[in-house]
Amino acid sequence: MSKHSNVSPELVQEGERIMRICNACRYCEGFCAVFPAMERRLTFEESDLNYLANLCHNCTECYYACQYAPPQEFELNFPKTLAEIRLETYRKYAWPGMFAELFHKNGLVTGVVTAASMIVVLAVILGSGGPASFLAAHSDVKGAFYAVMSHEAMVVTFGIVAVLIATAFAIGFVRFWKDTEGKAAPAVTPGAFVQALSDTLLLRYLDGAEDGCAYPDETPSNVRRRFHHATFYGFALCFAATAVGTVFHYVLGWEGPPPIPTVASLLGRPGAPQLELLRSLPVILGSLGGIGLLIGPAGLLWLKTRRNSLLVDHRQNGMDAGFLVLLFLASLTGFMLTALRETTFSGPVMVAHLGIVMGLFLTMPYGKFVHGIYRFGALLRNAVEKSTMPTLGSE
Template sequence: MQSINVVNIDPNEAVQTTDGSMTEARRQLEVCNACRYCESFCSVFPAVNRERTFSEATITQLANLCHNCRGCYYACQYTAPHEFGINIPKVLAEVRQNSWQDNAMPAFMARAFHRSGAALAVAVVIGFALLLWLINQLPQSMNANLGEGFYNQLSHNAMIAIFIPAFLLPVLAIAISVRRYWRSVGGTQLRLCHIKAALASVAKMRNLAGGSGEGCNFEDEDRFSNARRWYHQATMIGFLLCFAATSAGTLMHYLFDMQAPYTLFSLPKMLGVSGGVLLSIGTLGLGLLKLQADRDLADRRVWGGEMGFIILLFLVSTSGLALYVLAASPWLPELLALHLGSVLALFVLMPFSKMVHGFYRLAALLREQQLQ
């Protein structure tokens, strides 16, 4: 059996910098590599046991492979008050956060959002909503309100002019960020088998199922649950359905000259309403779980930013559903401004919010497939 040697670093005095987090992560991973009790828990520990030394690239890859389910912490015999002070979920969360921030464009925006994301998200939503509401108050000749339904409040051309750049530029920023990450962890050319296996893991949220398949104990040390896995799936599927609804509406408008508003049983409405319901349920559930969970097992610096991202998604989905239900009410201009302001805020803040974790985690799963 391997002996366990550990550098004498007080885990309660961990430095909140990239280098400090890396040093602490390396120390703890060396202990885990010697112990190997958690080998069957998730994808992280087989990857840990494959290594003899831990470079910064390897630690960054492991951090983005971690789903912060916390099962390893509650099973570990070396957590505080043991002198080893092992807290893998926390230290990998810090490294993971640093990797997102360091690769973001610009990095200072990512740091600002994750430091005070909830307040920033609400402020940006209110600001955009107010701006869009004021645009709607312009004289008809200036606003060109020539359409029906929502387009009578804000013209189709105005929506295109505002939202296309607001979506494409952040997506480009995320693509550059993920490319930087991929290069930093030594990613190489992908094969179809790598992509299929990684996507299957994402679809099933396999790493949130726990080693036994009973789920993780994210919100409660003594209770295994699949709640976090289910809420993640609802959020992911709901978001994809809403994106599909927007795509379907775009194709119908430009290819088939079928302009909004659409009926309830049209493809955009069916996809959008079902996606909105799932997204609202998923984000509400994730928010409640995060309120219950132990903040000392994550990166405390960014709790507000993570909640800010959840709030943004919840506002987008819930305001969209409210807009559909109350489309004939006198509150339509205000509801439309709130919904479009939420969507615009989500787009603009995407490269700096926790939205990037999905892309980074997929990249980490792809890289893991290459390394197996």
């Protein structure tokens, strides 16, 4: 075990014990990627456990199939142990390291940071436009919410945040990759990258054995996978909306996306429908993504209230709930801002929406979002290993 490790020796010892037993049994080898990856190893160092823990999608199928689970004397709780190790890896790879402890207080930190972010957004708005502009109604002709907070102020404020979180993610990923590469680190091939990307985008290992996760109880179901898809692609569509809007603004010179045109406004105007729909693409993408971010997080929160408490690392409850709640509120306030864009309510709603989005971004490197970063790294490592390392198990 590395002398610089943040994973407790007791937890590493328990992980090694479980892996030795599971590697001898191999009953669960067809459930997910973790067990074939485990079977490529005869010994388990801390770096191996960190990799396997992040490769686990917590489908919990193995717990219900395990003949050594409690109350059997071996008391194997594979999903919970890996969940506990995952949390410690988040702390270990965090940058800057002084923020690592935020993972243990993420629920509280999320609330405090979001409230502070709203104050920052309000200060920027008042500093750039003044109270009169903040409380006034602005038509689309006058720029709507861009008349409340200028595009330049928005770009500078969130650009700084984006650079900080991108740096934290990049350094965390590099730390994870170096820690888990082992003695012989084969190169990443294009095929391995495509395989890992496919596994990520399709959420392949949320399938469990074949009929979905044993989540929230022992009955297999794909409901968790569907809610994860809604959340994942909802976030991706919202990000795409921002990217497209940026291209429209800086490349095509289109100032801010107009509302989605109605059928009535398009009738009798040759050539107008295509152009107006194109200009409204950021709104269309954002609306579709917003729907996903209402359905997905709400569904995942509902499932968490019904899950088997024996399989839960309760230290992560605040982190999980805080992230999902922020995603849901970011979407809800986004729809409210679109609906109220030309009213006197647009200023206060903008403070709420942008404050929530900023709080979400600032806490991403120290909250639940990082599981996606390290899980992709683990899936990439798994794809590389499958083509270079022998296994006695079944893929």
